[in-house]
Amino acid sequence: MNSAVSARTQARSAGKKKRNSELAREExxxxxxxxxxxxxxxxxxxxxxxxxxxxxxxDYNVVDAPTFVGLRNFFDLFHDKLFYKxxxxxxxxxxxxxxxxxxxxxxxxxxLNNKIKGQAIFRTLYYTPSxxxxxxxxxLWMWLLNPDFGVxxxxxxxxxxxxxxxxxxxxxxxxxxxxxxxLTAIGGPMVIFLASLQSLPSDLYEAAxxxxxxxxxxxxxxxxxxxxxVILFNAIIGIISSFQVxxxxxxxxxxxxxWNSYFYVxxxxxxxxxxFRMGYASAQAWILFIVIFVLTMLAxxxxxxxxxxxxxxxx
Amino acid sequence: MFRERxxxxxxxxxxxxxxxxxxxxxxxxxxxxxxxxxxTTSLKELGDVHKLPMKWIPSPVEWSNYTQVFRDAxxxxxxxxxxxxxxxxxFAVALSSSLVAxxxxxxxxxxxxxxxxxxxxxxxxxxQVTMIPQYLLFNKFNWIDSYLPLVVPAFGGSAFIIFxxxxxxxxxxxxxxxxxxxxxxxxxxxxxxxxxxxSIPSLATAAILEFMYRWxxxxxxxxxxxxxxxxxxxxxxxxxxxxxxxxxxxLLMAASIVAVLPPLLLFFFAQKYxxxxxxxxxxxx
Numbered sequence: 001m002n003s004a005v006s007a008r009t010q011a012r013s014a015g016k017k018k019r020n021s022e023l024a025r026e027e028x029x030x031x032x033x034x035x036x037x038x039x040x041x042x043x044x045x046x047x048x049x050x051x052x053x054x055x056x057x058x059d060y061n062v063v064d065a066p067t068f069v070g071l072r073n074f075f076d077l078f079h080d081k082l083f084y085k086x087x088x089x090x091x092x093x094x095x096x097x098x099x100x101x102x103x104x105x106x107x108x109x110x111x112l113n114n115k116i117k118g119q120a121i122f123r124t125l126y127y128t129p130s131x132x133x134x135x136x137x138x139x140l141w142m143w144l145l146n147p148d149f150g151v152x153x154x155x156x157x158x159x160x161x162x163x164x165x166x167x168x169x170x171x172x173x174x175x176x177x178x179x180x181x182x183l184t185a186i187g188g189p190m191v192i193f194l195a196s197l198q199s200l201p202s203d204l205y206e207a208a209x210x211x212x213x214x215x216x217x218x219x220x221x222x223x224x225x226x227x228x229x230v231i232l233f234n235a236i237i238g239i240i241s242s243f244q245v246x247x248x249x250x251x252x253x254x255x256x257x258x259w260n261s262y263f264y265v266x267x268x269x270x271x272x273x274x275x276f277r278m279g280y281a282s283a284q285a286w287i288l289f290i291v292i293f294v295l296t297m298l299a300x301x302x303x304x305x306x307x308x309x310x311x312x313x314x315x
Numbered sequence: 316m317f318r319e320r321x322x323x324x325x326x327x328x329x330x331x332x333x334x335x336x337x338x339x340x341x342x343x344x345x346x347x348x349x350x351x352x353x354x355t356t357s358l359k360e361l362g363d364v365h366k367l368p369m370k371w372i373p374s375p376v377e378w379s380n381y382t383q384v385f386r387d388a389x390x391x392x393x394x395x396x397x398x399x400x401x402x403x404x405x406f407a408v409a410l411s412s413s414l415v416a417x418x419x420x421x422x423x424x425x426x427x428x429x430x431x432x433x434x435x436x437x438x439x440x441x442x443q444v445t446m447i448p449q450y451l452l453f454n455k456f457n458w459i460d461s462y463l464p465l466v467v468p469a470f471g472g473s474a475f476i477i478f479x480x481x482x483x484x485x486x487x488x489x490x491x492x493x494x495x496x497x498x499x500x501x502x503x504x505x506x507x508x509x510x511x512x513x514s515i516p517s518l519a520t521a522a523i524l525e526f527m528y529r530w531x532x533x534x535x536x537x538x539x540x541x542x543x544x545x546x547x548x549x550x551x552x553x554x555x556x557x558x559x560x561x562x563x564x565x566l567l568m569a570a571s572i573v574a575v576l577p578p579l580l581l582f583f584f585a586q587k588y589x590x591x592x593x594x595x596x597x598x599x600x
Contacts, residue, residue: 026422029502033418036411037434040471045437048448055447062454108342114327114335122339124586129346131582134531135552136571140353143564149365151352158368184346244441247533251553265534268443273538278447285444292441 055282062276073283083284085259086267087291089175093263094242097179101238102231105186109193110219123194130187138251141181142168168253171260178248178261189234196230197223232303239295243288264288357381357569364564380569387558387566390573392544393551398577400462400547401529404469409522412472413480413514417506420484421492431481437474450538464539476521483517484510519588523581530578548574 056073060066077083112123144150145167153164167177208218246265255262272281357380359373384390419431453464495505536550552574556562
């Protein structure tokens with residue numbers, strides 16, 4: 001009996017050992033599988049993040065060794081007119097473009113959510129313009145919105161007898177024009193709205209119909225609350241991407257007229273790669289991070305009260 | 316006695332249908348117009364480009380604009396550069412992200428969740444923060460003016476795509492793994508035999524997303540490349556008008572068409588994988 005017990009414990013400990021070695025094997029495999037990310041993170045993300053933090057407290061022109069200057073870069077930034085200008089340009093763009101994009105893409109998603117013939121074709125056609133972006137599309141809009149001979153102003157004068165605005169060439173219209181330019185590229189948020197609309201439960205709508213609610217009431221009382229978390233998602237993505245605008249400004253306006261489209265990242269790019277003031281540019285990059293982080297947190301905080309989650313324990 | 320009850324919120328009466336069709340067609344004119352205008356302008360003579368009233372349809376049709384842009388600028392060179400660059404990075408990101416996603420989704424290890432949070436948090440840091448030290452690092456390596464700074468980091472995967480693929484990989488049944496284990500297969504067999512074949516649609520989606528991003532990326536090439544013969548299309552196109560006294564809009568539009576055509580074609584052929592997953596199968600009717 002004694003020997004039987006000891007045999008059993010022996011077997012059990014052997015089993016444990018086997019299980020342990022299996023766990024160790026799985027753990028080794030895990031590290032092996034994620035090693036591309038680990039290496040990439042250390043070399044190209046984590047290391048540079050720390051380096052960037054150090055650089056933001058230094059003067060560095062790439063040729064000479066960096067010199068530590070403490071908080072001077074940040075103090076200089078707070079006295080830098082162009083810093084405020086580029087930040088306010090970027091804020092202005094975000095304030096216009098985020099709500100504009102959300103409203104337009106939601107309306108489009110609502111239209112495309114209807115059961116009609118050719119639904120799939122319509123969805124594809126509306127999504128298509130957002131595939132193309134970058135330099136080619138910037139040139140296209142530069143041409144469409146050319147104040148003297150662009151097609152939009154020509155149509156305005158031919159059909160309505162209106163003299164069109166200067167679009168990208170006038171200080172007060174350049175940012176609204178950039179927002180307008182994004183209009184046909186809203187396929188991304190549109191698809192996300194569409195997916196969420198399709199997951200809505202139809203029983204709520206049935207109940208509302210029985211109560212005699214009309215379409216508008218149903219939209220504001222049922223649809224909007226149910227997709228509010230998706231609205232938030234699109235808003236956050238929109239804020240982040242509008243703070244990183246670069247290509248349009250670089251190609252179309254080079255920051256003009258009179259710095260009115262001098263987007264933050266364009267300023268950062270010029271500081272770093274035209275003037276080679278790497279320390280100052282690093283400080284700019286960290287301010288950008290703080291701004292994006294704060295705005296994201298703010299959006300999350302504000303929306304906490306407004307958003308309805310279906311599976312909320314606190315309810 | 317009772318009016319027929321409309322069940323789903325998606326159902327429309329005849330009037331509603333007409334309104335929806337009208338709005339969709341009107342909107343489509345707006346959405347299709349920019350591309351239409353790009354095409355017609357690219358086929359006009361320079362003299363017709365600014366003509367008032369506007370010419371909607373080009374006559375004569377100047378197909379030669381397309382041959383001319385290839386003569387005026389090394390467009391063919393740019394295309395070759397871009398194709399190689401996007402193909403390599405697309406492959407690198409898809410492969411490495413898939414390996415990493417498999418690790419995070421299917422293998423247990425201490426510290427796994429903390430590490431995954433780290434992966435997610437890297438998405439919050441704007442790329443501009445790491446841009447400068449990366450430039451300095453590649454400058455030290457003597458990699459400036461080559462594609463290495465743009466390509467090598469791709470082999471580390473992309474946090475966004477790792478996240479995307481992990482979500483897919485979590486969905487596959489655990490029993491499939493056990494079957495491989497019983498047959499004596501290791502974790503690599505599991506990945507190659509089970510996960511990889513099942514995840515072709517999600518990998519294709521990831522690859523296409525990466526393709527679109529790389530094809531249009533301007534700031535990366537702008538930072539690292541200065542030799543014109545190494546330019547990708549984005550950078551080459553942005554310098555296209557430098558050689559002319561006044562902007563030749565017809566040629567510029569022709570060159571732009573050349574630049575947007577590959578992503579458009581890819582989208583049309585890969586649609587099945589790309590938006591169908593979200594848009595078309597999502598609608599049950």
